[in-house]
Amino acid sequence: MSRIRKHLERLHPYVPGEQPKARGLIKLNTNENPYPPSPKVLAATQAAVDDRLRLYPNPTAQGLRVRLAKLHSVKPENVIVGNGSDELLALATRAFVEPGRDCVQYFTPSYSLYPVLTDIHKSRRHEVPLPADFNLPTVQELRRDKRWDFKAALTFVTTPNAPSGCGYATADLDALCRAQKGVVILDEAYVDFAGENAMALATKYDHVLVSRTFSKAYSLCFQRIGYFVGSAKLIEALDKIRDSYNVNGLGQVAAETTVKQMPYYRANFRKIIELRERTTEQLAALGFQTLPSATNFILTKPPRFAARTWLTRLRERKILVRWLTDTRVKNFLRITIGSEHEMAALLRAVKAILKV
Template sequence: MNYFRKSIHEMSGYVPGEQPPLGIKIIKLNSNENPYPPSPKALKALQEIDGEMLRRYPDPTGKSFRMAASKVLGFPDDWIIAGNGSDDLLNLIVRAAGEAGKQIVCPAPTYVLYRTLAEIQDAKFVEVPYPDDYQLPVDLLIAAQGAVTFVASPNSPSGTAISVADLEKLAEELSGILVIDEAYVDFAENNALELTKKYSNVIVLRTLSKGYSLAGLRLGFAVANPALLAELNKVKDSYNVDALAYLVATSAIADQNYKTANAEKIKASLAKLAVSFKELGFDVWPSQTNFLLVRPPNGDAERIYQTLKVRGILIRYFNQPRLEDKLRITVGTEAQNQILVKTLKEIV
């Protein structure tokens, strides 16, 4: 007997990257985590926590974090909403705007959680194919006229950048909400924050998982017109972010120098890795993230993924159309990257 909605019973859930237990000796390059530790200021805040903070419910609006983010971004704090990771905010948006008979649209391939959230709401999910060079199919996305249109910028799993001009054209011509998912913005050359001031239908998402080395904390935030955020606040859980996350995130986002220094190290390592992959005969897509999408010389991506796993190196393989011959590889520390390249030379 099935006790759940037909759409839930028939859908496939989102499958995260493999997460081995702490302490296992492995080089983990499969989930786009930052290889460097979080800000010392963030760790200090965690170590000095007052027990009274845990006894009480957290601030439901995360005022202290929003004020810290406001100072960094140059936006009023009422233009900011926090979530339990940016995935929580994606969920809020789809719950508020998606329903049976409405379309949720995105270019593809991209972050597969967009599909999962649409299916949960029983909304129609429309994928507009990216061309091989991953230039945003702007006109086709406009033609789809989704209730919500998701664009990851830069995109995952390709790592490719999206021009602000293309995003602005979408904002101008879409009748629904345009969600610009900037999870990897700390490694990118440009961002689309200013579009939220110009267009009332634009939401820009950010996360502390990538640039700030806080994937385990689960803290994301969105920037949008307060009128738009007021509707999302009706949908969110009363206390969707815990007190510890707010405390650590507030210290982390204030330490911009530390975050930027680590991002620059990752960008330099990414450039070196791209050269090494090309020397091995891989096709490499241009990336403004902390990972690379590559195609092995013979397209035998699954074999390489499995062989690396046996040798203690985890990368990401997607067994789905247009990605089955490719691998997504996170930038690690210099030492980890060298081991990866050395092992690939033996395998390839």
């Protein structure tokens, strides 16, 4: 007799990118930031490792919410902080979707956690394929196509998208949000590397939440801090069902200090964006077809060998990139933009594999 719920036995869990134990690998597979947190963030976090570890942290991450509210010109009641944005995406599924009745809608390919959250919640996946160029369809196109559900209880939009890297215009997202009846979550995990962001829609519409994370742009994957901005009513519903102490104390300290150090991080965004464009050009000269990216990674179709073979050959040269098995992207490699030194090593390895 199984003691596990039947639908969990069949569930395919989320597969995170590899965190290798072997030393000396250049890690370009999980979109981490190549630059360390600001020295002030490191100092503040280290200074917080004292007798306080005995105590529970602030249950609502109040100090951080106040800072984030100021940053985005909203009130603290418009902000909820989570143990990574992944936690909040899961809470949203639980808060806004009636299991067994409602559907969760998203484009494919996009963030591969959404189907897993839908399955865990025993609700219906409503997947709508993006066009061949991975651009965001217009509302008229979605209406014509008839597959999009404008009444979906919950819609996730990864913007800029992952794994395509494709940036979406705020005006187009605005039109889409306006047309939706249910809750829309604009997952802006990579937005700091894009030309524009859609934060204004979180205050314009009371059914829109914008999701952000400190993981990618703010070099804090290890601390697990993400947040949503949106109407007080939606935030309150999420707040009701989160764990009392969902955000660890050191993470709160690190993130609060991060928000005070924006010039340091903005300089890093500029470096990563510049290197992304340069790498795209250098790879193009070697026969790689790279999609335009508004993120800290590129999705690129490699020449000569299958993408899977490239994954192995690069790994033999101690470079770890991501190959995703989804049929729409299986001919591509997803490569995180690392440091100057790491990208130079990538190019050397590519040239060696191509023997040029």
